Amino acid sequence: MRSVLLALFTFLSLSIQAQVKINGTVNDADGALEGAIVFIQGTNIASVTDRTGVFSLEVKAAENLALEIRLVGYKKVVKSLSFGGENSLEFNITLEPDVLGLDEVVVSANRYETDKKESPVVVNVIGSKTFNRTQSQSLAEGLNFQSGVRVETNCQNCGFTQVRLNGLEGPYTQILVNSRPVFSSLIGVYGLEMIPSYMIDRVEVVKSGGSALYGSNAIAGTINIITKEPVLNTWEARSNFSVIGGEALDWNHSVNGAYVSNNLDFGISAFATQRNRDAYDANDDGFTELVELDASTIGLKSFYKFSKNTKLNVGLNYIDEFRRGGNKLSLRPEFTDITEQLEHEILMTSAEIEQFVGDNNKLSAYISLQNTDRDSYYGGLGGSYTAEDSLLAANAYGITDDQSLVTGLQWVRSSNTPHSWTTGVEYQANETDDRIPGYLRLVDQSVKSVGYYAQWEWTASDRIKFLTGARYDRSMVEGQYRVGSFQRSIDNDFGVFSPRFTFLYDINSNLQFRGGYARGFRAPQAFNEDLHIASAGGEPVFVLLSENLEKETSDALTASWTYTKVVGKQQLEVNVQGFYTELNNPFVLVNTGSQLPNGSIIEEVRNGKGAVVAGVNTEINYALGAQWVVQTGATFQSTRFDEEQVLFEPENGGEGQLVSSQRFMRMPNAYGFGNLTYEYSDGWQFSLSNVVTGGMIVPEILQESGNLVLRNSDVFWDATIKASHHFHIGRYLHIEASAGIQNFLNSYQDDFQRGPTRDSDYIYGPGRPRTYFFSIKISNND
Template identity: 35%
Template sequence: MKTILRFNLLLLFVSTSVFSNTIKVKGHITCGNEHIPFANVSINDGQKGVYSDDHGHFLIELEEGKTYTFLISVVGYKDMIKEFKPTRSNHDIHFNLSKDYLELNEVIVSSSRRSQSRQETSSVVNVVGSDFLIKNNFKVVAEGLNYIPGTRVESTCGNCGSSQLRLNGLEGPYTQILIDSRPLFNGLVGVYGLEQIPVAMIDQIEVVRGGGSVLYGANAIGGTVNIITKSPQFNSYEVGTNFGTIDGKSHDYSAYFNTSLVSKNDKTSSYIYGSYRNRDAWNANPNDIYYRLDEDGNTIGEPIKDDFSELTAMKTLSLGTKVYHQFSEYNKVSMDVKYTHDKRRGGNKLDQPKEEADITEAIDMHIGTAMLNHDWYSKSNKLHLNNYFSGQYVHRDSYYGAHQQKDGFGLTTGKTIVAGSQLNINLGNVLNGRSYFVTGVEYINDQINDKKLSYFDEELGKVTDDATVSDQISNTYAVFAQNEWMSNRWSVLIGARWDFVDIVDNQNQQNNKSVNSINPRINLKYKLNDNMQLRGGFATGFRAPQMFSEDLHIEVTSGQGVRTQLDPNLKPESSISYNLAWDFDKTFGHVQTYFLIEGFYTKIKDRFDNQYDYLEDGTLILFKRNSTSDAVVQGVNLEGRIAPNEKLSFQAAYTVQTSMYEEENQWGDEETSTSKHILRTPNQYGSLSADYNITSQWSVSMTGVYTGSMYVPYLPGGFIDGELTTDEELIDTEQFFDMGIKVSYLTKLSKSANIQIGAGVKNIFNQMQSTFVSGIDKDAAFVYGPITPRMFYIDLRIGNLLN
C-alpha cells in the first residue's frame, strides 16, 4: 500500500512538472555591469508584480506561450518596457537600464487613471517622490508641494494653523486633493489635511494643473493633487527621528517608523507605518504691546506684552497599514486602514483652560479612514476592472473664542463614503496607434454636522441649547468615460464626466439644491522629435454650492447663533481652462537636461460670494450668492532641471501670472474696500533645489522658495507698534526667499542596516512678514510669507534599504 502511495505521489509530481502550463521565469536587471537591487517589476499594467532582490534578480511564475508586457521601474533609472513570451526553452529575461539622474520617467496614474510613464502622458504631470521629501527634512505633504511649478502652500490663520494649497493662483477650494485617487478630503478635513499626512506613508505626490473634473469630480478647477501612499514591496524597515528648535524654547520633535512584509510566495504583503509629531507654539513679537478696550473702544489700563502665538502648538499621531493579497493571476484585493489624531491650539495662555484665555482656537480631531480595492484582469489582458469602496469618519472637538467666552465650544462630525467601479479596456491597434478606453461610475456621500455646544449662562441662570451651524448631506452620482489614442508622434485624449449633486440642508430646507453638470476634456500631445514635445489641453470644471465652510470658524468666534442661507437662484461655479506646454529632454554627453514652458488660462464664472448680516435676535446670517464678476487667472510656468553627473543635480521652477476679477470685488465690510486683484496671490513665485553627493557617505542638499509681493487684506481691531488700528487696509507685501540647507552622513550600522545622520537649517535668513498684530481682537487671518521661522535641526534614520 505504501509503495502504491509513493508511486502515485511520484506520478503526480512528474505530471505537474511536465504538463503544467506555468513556467518559472528568471529575470536579471542591470545597468551596464551594475546590478540593480529592489527594482519594481510590473507585469500587464499591475496584473502581476515582483521586486528584484539585492542582487538584481527575480523569479516569477507565468503561463507558457502567453505574451506579457514587463515594466521595470526604479528610482534613478529610466523605465524600460519589454514584451516577453515564456517557453520551456526561453524562460530567462534580461533588462539593461539607463541612468536617469533627473527622475523624469516616473510611473504615474493621475493623468488618465491608468499606470503610464510620465513622458507618455498627454497632459503635464509633476511628481514629488518620497526621497525628495525625506532628503530635505520635510515632515508632512504640505512642505514638499512648494517645489512644483504653479503650486504654493500658504498659512491662512495664525491662531488655528490652517493652510491651503493654491494651484495656478486659485484658492484651496478649487484644488481636488486625492488619497490614492479617492476624493476623501471634505470641507472639514481639507484646511488641515495637508499637515496631517506624514512623509512616512508617502510614495509620491502627483500634480496635474488645470481643469480635471472629467476624471475626479468637483473642485478640480485649479487642478488635482493625488497623494499616492506606499505599498508593500519587499521585507524592509526604517525608523527615524528629528529634533528642531526655533529659539531654544520652541521645539519641533517628530519620530516615525515603517516596515514592509512580503510572504515567500509574493501573494500576500503588508505595509505598516506610524508617526508622531509634537510642535511647540511660537510667538513672533513677544516685545510688542497692546491694551484692553472698554465698551466704547477706548484703551484702558497698563500696556500688556504680546503673548499670542503665530505658530500653533500641535501634536499629531498617525498610524496605518496597507495589505495586499493576490488570489490568482487575475484577481487581487487590497485594504488600507489609517488613523490620525491631530490636536492643536493657538492664541495665548496656552497652559490655562481654553475659556479662560483671551484668544483660543483649538481643535482635537480624530480621523479614521478605510479603503478597499478589488482588481480583476481578463485572461486576454485587454480588460482591467477596479472596484473600490472608501470611508472616512471625522470627530472634532473645537473651541473658537475670545474675551474668555464660555460659548466657544463646538463639536463637528463628518462622514464620507466613496464607492465606484472603473473599467480599463485595451483596444489594441486602432488607426496605426494604440487605443485605451476608460469608463466608470462613482458615488460620493458626504455628511457634516457642525454645532456650538451648550453652556451655563450665568445671566440667564440656565443651560443654553446647542446651536447648529451646519447640518448638510451631499450625494454625488457620476459617470465618466474617456479614450486615449497614441501613435509614434500623436496622443489624443477625449473624455467627459457627468455629475449629479444633490445637497440637503437639514437645518434649512430652503437651502436644498440639485446640480447637474457635464464637463468635457481634450488633451493633445505631439512629439516634435526624440527630445521635444508639445502638449495642449482644454477642460471645463464646476463646484457645487456646499453650505459648510471651515473658514466660517475663523471669521465667526463670538458664539452667537449662525445660519447658512443660499440664494434661491444660486448656480454652481463653472470654469473653462486652456493650457499649452513645450518640454525638452536631452542628454549632452553625461549631462542630462529638462526644460518646460507651460502657458495657462482659467476663467471662473458665477463665483461664490459670502455676505454676512445680523437679524434682530442677534443671529448671524451667512448668505451665499453668485458674484457678478468673473475671475481670470493666466500666466506661464517655467521649469528647468540639469544633472551634470550622478553626483550633482539642480532643479528650479518659476511662475509669472495675473489673478484678477473682471470687475471690482468687495473684500471687506466697507463699500470702498474693493479690488480687482484675487487677494493673497503673488504674481511671481518659484523654487529651487540642489543635491550634491560629495562621496558615497557624505551628501548636501539645498532648497529655496521665493514668494513675490501680493495684496493681503488687513481688518482693524488689533495693535500695530502699540497703536490701535481702526481702518481696513489692503497691504502690498514684501518679497520673501525661504532657503534651507542640510548635510547628511551615511554609514553601516550592521551587516543588514545602515544609519544616516543629518543636520541643517530651515529659513536661513529668517524671512518672515514684517508686520505682526497684537491684541485680543487682532485679525487672525493677517498672515503671509513663510510659515516657519529660522529653525536648526538634526535627524537620524536607520533602515536596511538606506543608500
C-alpha cells in the first residue's frame, strides 16, 4: 500500500510540475496592444491581451509546442517553447504591421480557419478598412473593390442590384452570412444594399466553384460576409451625410459596441443603423433613377464558453426596409403612373455549438433561420387613365412570405500530421410564396436539399499541399408559377455529385502557384431576377420558368500565381488568376413578345445549349508601412454562348425582328478598380479610389414599339476622393471626421428613357452621380 501511495504522490507531483504558466506582453512600436490572441498551436489553449497588452495562460510541458500571437492588421509571431523545468515562462513580444493582410486567417476555403497564404484555394478579402477608405455604406458598394467582382443596378423603379462574379450573373454566386447560405433568392433581389458596412468585419471572396462545400448556386464562387465578433470592450457612434446629384439627401447613422468578460468566457457585440435616402431624378422627367430608401437594421453576435472545450455562438440580425421608386411619390401608388414600392421585414438568426475533443478534433452543430415578410406594389396607371387601368392599378398590391433553414453537423480533424479532414451533413430548405392577386401572379416554390460533403487536405511536403473533396446533394424542387393565363409547374427530385480538386505549390519563399478543378450546379427554380418585376411601355414585365426546365451544371478550371515580397516596412503582393468555366444547359432569359389581355409583358427562362466564361483577374498591392498603400485590380474576360441565344422573339410572327446574340448582356470584357491611400503622421489620411467599368452590350425595350434592341455602353470612371482627420481627446476617446466627393467626374448614364412608358431595366454604369459627403465617428478604440 505504501508503495502505491508513493507512486501516486510521485505521479501527482510530476503532473503539478508539468503545468507551466506562460506570461507576457504584446506591443507594437507605439505601445501596448489590446485584443491580441495568444494561443498554443494545435490546441484550444488561448488568451487575449488586456488594455496593457498583458496575457497569461497555462500549458502542460511537452515537446514541439509553439506559441502563436495574432492580431488583425499585424504580422503573426510564432515562438518555440522550451521547457527546462521552470514553472513559468516570460515573453515580451513586438508585432509589426501587416498592412496588406498577408498573414490573414480565412474560413471560406475549407470551412475552417486557415492561413490565407497556406490555403490551396485563393481567398480574397475585403476588410473594414477598404469599406472605410472607399466610403462604402453598404455591402453592394464595397464589393466593387475586388477583381472579378462587379455590382450593378438593374432597375430605376426599385433599385434591384446584383453581383456578378467572374462574368456570371447574381444567381451563380452563393452569398453566405458567417459561412451559412441563408441568403435566399428573395433577399438576393435587394439584400446587397440592405447589409450595412458597419456590421461587417470582412468579406471573403472565393472566385471558383464552391458547390463541393456549399451546394447549389455556387458555380461562380462564394461571397462570405463575416460579421463583427466581440473581442474587445468597445463602442462607436457614426453619422454620414451625403448630397446626391446636388439635390437628394442621404443620412446614415449607426452605433455599435462590444463587451467581453474578464475571464473571456462570455462576449457580445451589437449594432444598430438607420438610413434615410431621398429619391433622385437624373433627367427631370419626374421619375426616379435612385429610389427613396428608409432602412433600419439591428443585430447582435455573442458567445459563451461552458468550458475550455465547449463554446456556444449565437447571432441575430433584423432588417426593416422601405423603398419606393417611380413618380408622384407623395401619392398612394395606385394614383401614380408607375410605382414600385416594397417593405421588407427580415429576421436572420443562428446558433452553433462547438465541441473540441482533445486538441485535434472539433465537432460543430449549427442551425440558421431566415424569415422575410414583404408587402409590395408593382404597377400604376402607366400613363393612361381608363377605368380598366384604374382597376388594375388599385389591385397591384402583393404579399410575400419567405423562409429559409440551414442546419447541419460538421467534424474537423487537424493535427501536427500532414493530414486534415473535414466532413459533414447539411440540410437546406427554402419556402417562397409570392402573390399579386390583381395580376393573378403566383410563385409558390419549395426547394429542399440534403448534402453530404467530405474533404481531405494533405501536406505532401513543405512545398506542396493538396486539397480534394466532394459533395453529394439530393435536391427536391416543387413549384407552381402563374401570371394571368400563363401557368408553369416544376416537380424535380434529383441528385448531383460535385467534386473539387486543388493544390498549392510553393515555388520559393516568395512565389506560389495554385491550380484546381470544381464542378457546380444550379437547380431549376425561380431565382432573384425571376422574383423581380420591371416595367416597360407602362406595363409590368413578369418572368416565368419554361416547361421542362432542367438543372444547370458547370465545370471550372483555375490557375493562379501569387508573388509576395516583404522588405522592412515595404510589402508587395501580385496575384494573377486565370479562370475557365463551362456552363451546361445554362438558364437564359427570353423576351417572348407575349402579353396578357391587360398588357403585362411575359419573359421566359429557358435552357441554352452551353456557354463559356474565361479570363484573367490581376491584382497588384503595395504598402510602404501604413503611410502609402496602393491597391489595384483588373479583369479581362470573354463571355460567350456556344450558339446564338434568342433574346427577343415576336409572338406568333408579330411585329419586330428576332434578336439574338452569343455575348452575355450587361457584361463588360474589361473592368477594375484602384485605391491610393496616404496617411500623414499627425492624424490626416487622404484616399483616392476608382472603379472602372468597360463598355458592354445593354438590351433596351423601345418605348414606341415594345421591340428589343441592343446598345453599346460607354466606359465609366467612378472616382472618389476622401480626406479624414483623426484626433484624440484623452486616452480613450477618439474622433474621426471625413469629407469628400464620390464619382467626382460625374461619370453617369445620360440616356435614360423618359416618362411612364420607359424601360425601367435600361440602366447601367455607376450607381450614383456626383455625390458630396461628410461623416463623423466617435469611439473609444482606434
